[in-house]
Amino acid sequence: MNPRITFATGARVLTQLRRDHRTVVMLLVLPSVILGLMCWIYSDIPGRFDQIGPRMLGLMPFVVMFIVTSVATLRERRTGTLERLLTTPMNKLDLLLGYGFAFGLVAIVQAGIATGLTMTWYGVDAETRGGWAMFLTASTVAVFGAAAGLFASAFARTEFQAVQLMPAFVLPQFLLCGLLVPREQLNSTLNAISDFLPLSYAVDAMAESVERGGLTGQIGRDLAIIGGSAFLALAAGAATLSRQSA
C-alpha cells in the first residue's frame, strides 16, 4: 500500500464525480427527498414517522452508495483503465481505499443532510446527541454500502447485471431488518438469518439513537459490526481483483 497512490486515486474519483453534476445532486438529495415523502405519507398518523423515518435513514445510504460504487468500478473494469492501473505499482488495496475514501466523503455529506432534515423539518425528536448517533450510523452504513458495491461489481460483467445486483443484495435485508416486522416477531429461522445481515444492525442502531437520545454501548456494538462488514467487503473486493487473467 502507498498513501500517495491511495490519495491520488481518491482525488481522481472525486474529480470525476464533480464533473457529473446529476449524479452529485442525486447522491446528496435523493435520500432526503424519499424520507420527506415518507414523512408526508405518515403525517396523519402521530408518532409513526418518528419510528420508521430513522430506521429508513439507516438503509437509504446503503442503497445509493451501493449502486454508484458498483457501476463506477464496473466502468473501470470495462474501459481498460483497471488493467492499466494493475500494470503500475498501484496495490489493489490502494484502488479500493481510494474509492472508499472518495465515496465515503460523499456518503458523510449525504448522511449529514438527511439526518439534519430528519431532525428538523421532518420533526423527529431525538435531541442533539441522538442526532449525532444517527449521523454516525448513517455514515457508517454509507461506507459499508460503498464497500459492498465495490465487492459486488466483481460479479457483474454488464451494467444490466450491476443494477440487478442492488435488489439482490438489498431487498432481502430490507425485508428482514425489522423495518416491516420487528425482528423479535420474526419466526426463529428468519430471525436467525436477520442476525447475519449487517443492515439489521443499522436499523437497530437508528432505533436506539432515537429512543435513548444518545450514543449507547449497543449502538457502538452495532456500528462495529457494520464497520467490520465494510472491512470484510473491501478485503473480499481486493481478492476479486486479479492482476493476471487468462
Place this chain on the structure above:
Amino acid sequence: MMNSAVVMRDLSVTRGGRRVLTVDGLDVAAGSITGLLGPSGCGKTTLMRTIVGVQRFAGSVSVLGLPAGSSELRHRVGYVTQAPSVYGDLTVAENVRYFGAMVGAGADAASAALAAVDLTDLAGRRAEQLSGGQRARVSLAAALVGRPALLVLDEPTVGLDPLLRRRLWEFFAELAAGGTTLLVSSHVMDEAEHCDRLIFLREGAVLAADTREGMLAGTGTTSAEDAFLAMLGEQVAA
C-alpha cells in the same frame, strides 16, 4: 551477443482450452525498436500482455532480468493498450498526472510527456471530447510519464495522420537512442521500416525474428510485406 530486455523460453498461452500462443524462444533486444508484426488476431496483444504481466502463461519469460509479472517491474515497464485506456471525464493533463502519480512522477514529467506527444495545446480538454487518435496519444503520454525502461505499445500509430505518425516514430527513435527498449506492434507491414528488429507472428506462432536488414537479406526482398510472404511460403513448402 545481443543484450536482451525480454527473454522468452517455451512460452505457451492457453485460453478456453485452446492454445493461442506458442513461443519456443524469443528475445527482444535492449535499447532498440522491435516491431511485432502480423495480421489481426495472430497473438500480438497476448504476447504483449504476457510481457507486462497481466496474462497467465506457462513457460519462462524474463523481463529486464526479472520474471514477468514481478512487482519491481511495474515501475520500469510502460504498457499502452490498443484501445486507449484513459478516463474520458478527466482532462488530458489530469489523466497524465494521475498515471504519473502511480509511478511517482511529478507535474514536470507530466508536462514533458504531453509535449512529447504534441498534446500541450489540448491539456485542458476532456479526453472524451478528443478524436480517437488524440485519445490514443493521451494513452501513450500516460505510459511515457514514468520514463519506463521498456515500453510496450500495442498499435500506437493506428488512425494517426501521416505527419504525426512520422513525428511519433522519430520520437520513438530518440527514446531508443537514449536506452529505452520499445516493442511496438502493428498489423501494417509498412511500419517495419521504422524498426531495428522485426518479429513476424502468425496464428499464434513466431514466423521469424531478426534484424530488419537480416530479414530482408535472408529472404531476398525489399519490403517487410514481401519478406513476410516469403517466410510464409517457406513454411508452407516445408
